[in-house]
Amino acid sequence: MKELAVEFADLWHHMPSKVERTGGFWLVRAGRNLAKPNYHVGPKQIDCYGLHFIVSGDLQLVHEDEVIQLQAGDLFCLFPHITYEYRIASREELRMVWLTLEGPQMRELMRVMGLSVHHPYRSSVVDEAVIHLLQEVEQIIWDEEPKWRRHLPLLAALLRLFEQLEIHPEEHDIIKEPPNVDWIHEVHQFLQLHYAEPLRIEAIAHLFGFHRSYFTQQFTQKTGLSPQQYLQQLRLERAKELLCNFSLPIGEIALSVGYPDLYMFSRAFKRQVGCSPSAYRDGTC
Secondary structure, eight states: OEEOSSEEEEEEEOOOOHHHHTSSOEEEEEEEEEEOTTOEEEEEOOSSEEEEEEEESEEEEEETTEEEEEETTOEEEEOTTOOEEEEEOSSSOOEEEEEEEESTTHHHHHHHTTOOSSSOEESSOOOHHHHHHHHHHHHHHTOOSOGGGTHHHHHHHHHHHHHHHOOOGGGOHHHHSOOOHHHHHHHHHHHHHHTTSOOOHHHHHHHTTOOHHHHHHHHHHHHSSOHHHHHHHHHHHHHHHHHHHOOOOHHHHHHHTTOSSHHHHHHHHHHHHSSOHHHHHHTOO
16 A cells, blocks of 8 residues: 555546446546544545445544544445545544446435435445455456456446445335325336336336335326326327338237237227228328
8 A cells, every 4th residue: 555644545546448438337446545543534525426435443424514423334425516524533443445436327326325415324334245345346456457358347346336235125215205206207217118018007016116006096196197098108109100100010010019919909099099000001090
């Protein structure tokens, strides 16, 4: 480790590859340290997300005018453009590992790990499994392999680390909150993504944590359509586009938008639109 003003540290700076930058997140820099007795950082802000893992010792984190006592096994995150200050809190040896990351997925990744701007720390989570995964990340970082051979193993190791740190679904605030427009919007996105696949409303309700009857009631109340009606609307709107803009056989269109056969598609189309798919294509509808 190199001796610096308030610590001994190994520092690593990374130029993300094209593969990394087209993904949801990438590592910018990393470090590991042994704090000196006068260890004190900040007040400061950073432009990225700084995940800090306390391996040993005690630390005081100053955040939103609150002094938070952290210790070995805890972690905290410096969120972008938020002022933080932290310092060694006892004579015990303070060691940390930190990973600084960027990318469009980072805020959501922090959320699923139970971290937010207003609550940027967790207690007693840096256990043996997390330490092992951190060591795996460190080994890749400080390996002598060419950088271009590291990016996929590094991303894979980081994902395993995030998976280990993910909080259980029942701990998520979003699960505990009463139904609102947000989950309806997520259901819309889910259906828009999977409308052409065989879907069961009961399975979708279970996926979002609801009983089928309650899910259907809330969805219908918020949107004016039942989930099944909304799904059919998506399928038929896409079918109209294919009928008007492509010369695909009607049977192929039926399968492409999620109907098991031409008969069921034609029946649903005529009931909804008022004419057959072929008449709609010919403009005689």
